[in-house]
Amino acid sequence: MADRPIELKSSYHHGDLRGALLDAGDQVLHDIGLQAFTLRECARRAGVSHAAPKHHFGGVQGLLTALAARGFERLTIALRKHLKKAGCDLDDQFVATSTAYTQFAKTYPQHFRVMFRCDLLDMQSGPLRLAMDATFVELTNVIRRQRGEVEISAAEFPVASLKSHALLGDILVAWCFIHGYAHLLLESQLLDMPDAQQHRLRTETAQRLGRLIRSEAESGKST
Amino acid sequence: MADRPIELKSSYHHGDLRGALLDAGDQVLHDIGLQAFTLRECARRAGVSHAAPKHHFGGVQGLLTALAARGFERLTIALRKHLKKAGCDLDDQFVATSTAYTQFAKTYPQHFRVMFRCDLLDMQSGPLRLAMDATFVELTNVIRRQRGEVEISAAEFPVASLKSHALLGDILVAWCFIHGYAHLLLESQLLDMPDAQQHRLRTETAQRLGRLIRSEAESGKST
DNA sequence: GCTTCTATTTTTACATTGTCAAGATTGAAT
């Protein structure tokens, strides 16, 4: 009944070009991949001229940086969702984390690529740092729980600043495995195997590492 | 005294343009990185016209594929060298492997990037497959020795084709950790810390995982 | 020794890209 001027797009003044370009960028990554990613193609899909993105993102690096930040945000959400579903069992939590991370890499392979290409990104970008920190808070808190420690709210980052040597070691074990698995799965095609076997192997390995971390935290506590 | 016509370069017929382009490509990666890698720049550095590479590599993908293969060859050599220096101690061998892998990633970061960007490469390329297989034979043999198994000569690949479930699991633990560490070090800058701490943490973690693999292989054998 | 053949390299051309500067448009502030 009422007019809906929000959706209208007079030739100038798109309304939310920034958001539209981000969406277009997502689509471009999904459709043709990072190696074919192009500012002009994003502008085309957003229905604006080829130079329009400049005002909002400065250049291609700016848009990629924003897309990477979006990627970390999505990854954080995925981690939280899987953790929630996993409940309180520490074993399940660790497996769920590796599942979420892996599934994200398989679902958004091109985003995953951008997120870990610091030569393409503006690593000084505030939003990117925030999004990365949020992801890594989630990850490190999984390890903290495995070790029976209290969680942390946010931003005692970067990881290197952690004071507990044992905690840092456990983070290294867990995160490097999870990340390495996802990255190799995506880029090496040497881990190619039937989905069922893939899932079984990853789950078993995650359980194994979870046990390792917990048992050593236990024995460390008694000393 | 004698003429050395090999080195001469009359304007046409370079002599070994293929090799020269590979060297130029190495240099370009080292000097300006993958994000600025250009066929024309490689041709320029090799002293030939911009279209000369086509005959030898087809296109940019061909040259990158050849450079990636070279990268895997170098990585294989580095692994062998570090393993030789490590001697027979299993603990040292595992640490040496992670050291070699990490050092390679830090020394040739741009090559490392190319080697794990399957969207930029021709994954059907024979030379690339051979070079990758050689690297992974080296890696899996480290695990075999940890498990007290006999080594393998070459090419029972890809990894997924391994019949021993336990072996595959150990390979996953080891390789994903090592690769994940190197990749995160290179791309996340969240593991940034003083070199000494970096080295200590990685060494300790490698020893930890080596012990895990060996102890479980032991207890598995007795059952 | 001369010719022919073929592999290699150059030249030329074209569509695309990222970035910049200048101009056009519009909604809001005054």
Next chain:
DNA sequence: ATTCAATCTTGACAATGTAAAAATAGAAGC
């Protein structure tokens, strides 16, 4: 109603990857 600043478009430039056609040189055959 006028001014203004933010936003978008136009036009231009150098650079890139690829393709086709032309040029060159070394080898093969005679």
